[in-house]
Amino acid sequence: MSTDSGTAAKVIDEAYDTLAKEFRGPLVRPDDPSYATDRRIWNGAVDRRPALIARCAGVADVITVVRFAASAGLPVAVRGGGHSFPGHSVCDDGIVVDLSPMRGIRVDPEQRTARAQAGVLLGELDHETQAFGLAVPAGVVTHTGLAGLTLGGGIGWLMRAYGLTVDQLLSADLVTADGSLVTADENRNAELFWGLRGGGGNFGVVTEFTFRLNPVGPEVLAGPLIWPMERSASLLRFYRDWITDVPDGLTTVVMHRKAPPLPFIPPELHGAPVVMVVCCHIGPVEEGERVLRPLRAQGPLLDLCVPKPFTAHQAMFDPSFPHGRWYYFKALDVARLTDEVIDVVAEHAARIRSPFTSFPIFQLGGAVARTGDDETAYTGRTAGHTVNLNAITEDAEGFEAEREWAREFWSALAPHQTGVYVNFLMNEGEDRVRQAYGPQKYDRLRRLKAHYDPDNLFHLNQNIPPAAA
Template structure:
């Protein structure tokens, strides 16, 4: 029987009969949770509430030795094997039915070297936890837009966020990784050690092993930035997008923006008369001199005029947490995504027309402006693809629970299909469970072939397959 979830369709399987976990439990310093334990249901919860899966066991890894024990157990038994750090995978690939989940959420170590401007970060760290440590020294890794996102999954797929146009993707600041391999070994990958593996983990996801620790280069950021949303009535969407298209052609790389369409949420900083009103929003993050930022943003803030301007000088950590209330745990989410080269007139008209159909007060979709530092590396320098893309659409349908979710999902699919003639690619972290052809599209044929060869070298049995999977090349 198939169960509709936040993914397209996910097959449900029963736990394998007689799975013996006593040996694994004895090998772990951390806890092993099974369906017989009273804490099992909370332990199997992940961010996307539309995904409901029942693993046979969840191993809370307390260190690298526990990760190795979990890998060897999965390899020996052949059970499905999922890896969870923040549990923020859109299609819920950090959970599985009937298998083992290696939970890395307790690997919380962060060591900042403010003199060298580097940080060593374990795989269970969330974005907000990393910012808390690095901003103490006015430093940051460019990473994401929601603080409860897991750093590991975000990094391995590429890592877009509010600092990307100035400092690039999260992977562009990556110096090395420690990785547990499919045979239970531990290796380091960097520009000089296992360089091909280092190329692959920078965008190739969790296909080649379990990264237990990351080493990042840090960048001066803030701690005060000029940031926040500026809101217009959604009826002005097409006119706003045409202005925005021209305005961003001249903005410096220190400014990252995203256009969001939604119904205004009932937040304290939004006047009550705007709550529930359909709005088009430009969210800004300027990380340079504040006076210069005011000059850069002045044309945007004067356009319209807006119905509300909440862009102001604030701590970077406050801006990073701004969207947290819009993407809480256990809400039901469904996404489809695509890159486009530019905001053409046709794309603008499609966007404005589809945005006007939003029904759920919880649905929203950002259009991220790319470019800047993202394009300073060559397309083949890392496994990540899409460095020349102009914008990424992340079309999200969201509900509190199952009620109305099918309608939101169909709205997402229809919007995405309407944009299909203009697709240039897709960011792998924004994929749902859409099949191998879409994963190949995320990398392009030549890069996908190279990744398959790398997979054959490091995981020929495809142990790490519960992800946006790259199957090993045939021998």
């Protein structure tokens, strides 16, 4: 499905008055003053110009614009938080279904549930749920959109204790390609509910989620311990053995980068190549101190793992991933940090040039692995780690070199990969999406796609084409 800018503009101009009467939110076109701002997304390397941005005020607006786009044959991009790595939140010469105005959250502390609309950001959800000492496991950057993160799986600081974001999902309301509103949960549209928990935005526009809440904080023992980069290989070998016995209440992320110029990092370390083990322990602080004692015995340059509000820890990575920088990612899962994997990591970590480039190695296991792999569309529960290679520059200058670093690094790790987390994919083609799910789940998702979106209206995503009739 494709259109040129003239065709799309003509179709929209001819139907605009009728559409505007049925649509409550703003309809933003290229000549509107807010267009330049409204079309921008988190990844500054993506520069696309939609023919219309439909800023939905509610479910009725979503239904209206989906029906219009389908009847007009226009491409559709769906924007929640606008954090899609490859820029699927915006399109050229089509319609952006912009859910960002839909930010309602309703917490029920007695039932331990939260209802959240699709425009909600992670930090906004945490703000509401932490008022009651509760949380949904969700992500590591607070300005990430809840919708996209959830639909792909949702890894974050609480996953080893409570599971992925999709493991907390109780129900979802979805507008399908024909403009119908359906609810999916364990009893209603159960197959769709299975597919939404990891299958991305392939089946429609989710307008609202209901989540199970879990007790967290409000204080946790969390933060980074920092060593010089030359310690990478020896530290990772210690770390690999140490994490085999840590409790599920501890989740760690190993991060390699040049130390950022943040207030809590001494000036003499700014720009120095470092390796960090970032920790989040959600149990009693004294228990966390005991668990971390062997790691602290490795003699870090800086120990910033202290008791703090969970919301403060959730925002820790925000300064490293601001809106507007140029981002390119390559990712894979590995079963464990073997000596071979560690040697590749240490070698390529030393080649980082940009002050913004980094790569987190997420520790999986715990509650993530206790859910059966067939229970959700998300795939990768038996992996030990997810590696996300983040090539980042301020703008176009130096971007190609950093991107090539990520590609070479990925190629060196590729012989050890067991899969890939779909939320960390760029535009890498159908075979890579199939690899993210495995052949059996992929075929099941294709059949589900054929039922809810047979014409592939929702194809600007990690696309699963509908099965042939």
